[in-house]
Amino acid sequence: MIVSDKVLLDEALRLALQRPQEEIYDDVIVEDDAGLFAGLLSVRQMIIQHSQSLANIMVQKDLANARAAELEHLTEIKSQFLAHVTHELRSPVNAIIELGEMIRIAAEKGYTGQVQDRLALLMSSATNLRSVITNILDLSKIEAGRMQVIAEAFDLVPLLEEVVETTRVLKGDKPVDVTLAARECTVGMYTDPVKCRQIVLNLMSNAAKFTDRGRIALTLEPSNDEVLLEVADTGLGIREDDLARLFAPFTQLEDARTKRHEGTGLGLTITHHLVDLLGGSIGVRSRFGEGTTFSIRIPKRWNPRETSA
DSSP states (O other), X not given: OEEETTXXXXXXXXXXXXXXXXXXXXOEEEEOTTSOEXXXXXXXXXXXXHHHHHHHHHHHHHHHHHHHHHHHHHHHHHHHHHHHHHHXXXXXXXXXXXXXXXXXXXXXXXXXXXXXXXXXXXXXXXXXXXXXXXXXXHHHHHHTTOOOOOOEEEEHHHHHHHHHHHHHHHTTTSSEEEEEEESOSOOEEEEOHHHHHHHHHXXXXXXXXXXXXXXXXXXXXXXXXXXXXXXXXXXXOOOHHHHTTTTOTTOOSSOTTTOOSOSOSOHHHHHHHHHHXXXXXXXXXXXXXXXXXXXXXXXXXXXXXXXXX
């Protein structure tokens, strides 16, 4: 059998396999445009190459299908996230507008007491709005790799005491005890104090949000090279199936239409990234209906070569 050197491999193989059974595996002669001998083709080798090409095509197809499914899932959870964010932005914005109008009317009528009361509510709504926007901006910085660590020396204990006092304010009048247990009065750190505060405050405020009664306990256990921080609460808890996606971005464990607690759901995602940025680790234990404990390990001295974010 003779074929032109212009014939594609698939076509040459097809022609070779159409020959009588006893000739199928004979070599195929290749000639050029002038009809001169250009070489031989091994049918067995063509079959191997063809099989490899088909295998590569199937692998690429599987990868493309997997990527398409991943993008579809990402689009879905981003849509859910946007629904949550839209809800969280709309609520404080509406409150600010309505309170602003009520303050204007009260001021015109000289009701000073009402102006002061509503100004406090206005500031609360504005603070909530700023928190939502800050979380979104922080996540954008983290994903773009633009979140920087500004390391400095500081004492961790006063920082934790400040966070505990803030948490007592956040839990409001709920019957919840907020405590700090530290085995040492002074714990020297050389890392980013702002990010340390944000990490602990995110976890403590999250505990305050989901704990209606009982306790929220912040525990500090320092060692030579690192500190172990634990935030334990007796709150709602987390279902075992939800633990795997707890730190995933654009994901919330409550549906936007029926959820009882405010927030974008970005706090834990940002916390996870900040812990990574400081070279630490974070873990969680929880029983649904009984409570949750977050454990964080942070090096006392930040080393940029050891960070993973």
